[in-house]
Amino acid sequence: MRALISSALILMASFGASHAAAQESSAAAAIAKYPSGPVTLVVPFASGGPTDVLARIVAQKLGERLGKPFVVVNKPGAGGNTGSAGVAIAPPDGYTLLLGTVATHGINPSLYKTMPYDHRKDFVAISQVSLVPNVLVVNNELPVKSVPELIDYLKKNQGKVFYATPGAGTSIHLASELFKMMSATDMTHVPYKGSGPAMVDVIGGQVQLMFDNSVTALPQAHAGRVRALAVSTPMRLKSAPELPPIADYLPGFAASAWHGVFAPAGTPQPIVDKLSTALRAVMKDPVVIEALAKSDIVPVGNTPAEFSAFIDAETERWAVVVKKLNLKAD
Numbered sequence: 001m002r003a004l005i006s007s008a009l010i011l012m013a014s015f016g017a018s019h020a021a022a023q024e025s026s027a028a029a030a031i032a033k034y035p036s037g038p039v040t041l042v043v044p045f046a047s048g049g050p051t052d053v054l055a056r057i058v059a060q061k062l063g064e065r066l067g068k069p070f071v072v073v074n075k076p077g078a079g080g081n082t083g084s085a086g087v088a089i090a091p092p093d094g095y096t097l098l099l100g101t102v103a104t105h106g107i108n109p110s111l112y113k114t115m116p117y118d119h120r121k122d123f124v125a126i127s128q129v130s131l132v133p134n135v136l137v138v139n140n141e142l143p144v145k146s147v148p149e150l151i152d153y154l155k156k157n158q159g160k161v162f163y164a165t166p167g168a169g170t171s172i173h174l175a176s177e178l179f180k181m182m183s184a185t186d187m188t189h190v191p192y193k194g195s196g197p198a199m200v201d202v203i204g205g206q207v208q209l210m211f212d213n214s215v216t217a218l219p220q221a222h223a224g225r226v227r228a229l230a231v232s233t234p235m236r237l238k239s240a241p242e243l244p245p246i247a248d249y250l251p252g253f254a255a256s257a258w259h260g261v262f263a264p265a266g267t268p269q270p271i272v273d274k275l276s277t278a279l280r281a282v283m284k285d286p287v288v289i290e291a292l293a294k295s296d297i298v299p300v301g302n303t304p305a306e307f308s309a310f311i312d313a314e315t316e317r318w319a320v321v322v323k324k325l326n327l328k329a330d
Contacts (some may be wrong), residue, residue, distance in 0.1 A: 057292065080115075081115065100260050101257065128301070129300055131233060135212060141228060167192065218239060232256050
């Protein structure tokens, strides 16, 4: 009897080991064949916006490179938190990805009282794909033609100059406040419902200045409706090489929108590496570069480690501004 029991136990152990090995082999094969079906790229904002446009360009090229369709799905709400939260709890198999932004992974963690996800623990950073410059523009009647002149004017008129934003807590709002902090000046905030109405009032002189995405600010400046002073990126823009970086006058200043691809935490490293390699190649594709240039979007493409370090720096930068303003969103 003991011999029979012993034999049975050995058989069971052998079967268990074989079964586990088969499962591991199957999982390894699935990873090696990734992607073997469609991949969903979640955009946590409404369709038609700049994030959506970028997502569709990237998704198309990723699909061409990896041989399976990458499908863009828009899930807007709560400043990007709704769609991001859905990806955070998705199976970590590489088939549900997120196109995150400066809002979802830079500002919101400090801005919102409660977050439906942990932007660092619930995601793995794959690659930053873009940088969207902001341009500092002023009303044509404001007697300044450079950043040093503006800073001097603001110091002589503390609190008397009004600046517009597309809303409280937006990246544009925080960029403006960062400028105030680093230049030791004071201005009065006038929030609008969108950048369009804000720009209209800068042109009309109801407010004196604003930061805005280059794709909307530069056409107004080139048409002579506002005066552009500088850009928020560390480098000059090909579309406006005459504009210096604000960092030339305020070292360390950086306040641009950005986008990057994330996967749920626990996604196998080989899949993360495969996606990151593909994304870096996509962002060097001349067709992609040309398409993004039309919207003044700067392609990036970096490693998971580089992107992760960038997110840490962004989180720290905006946490300081949010805390100083005592901003909180529900």
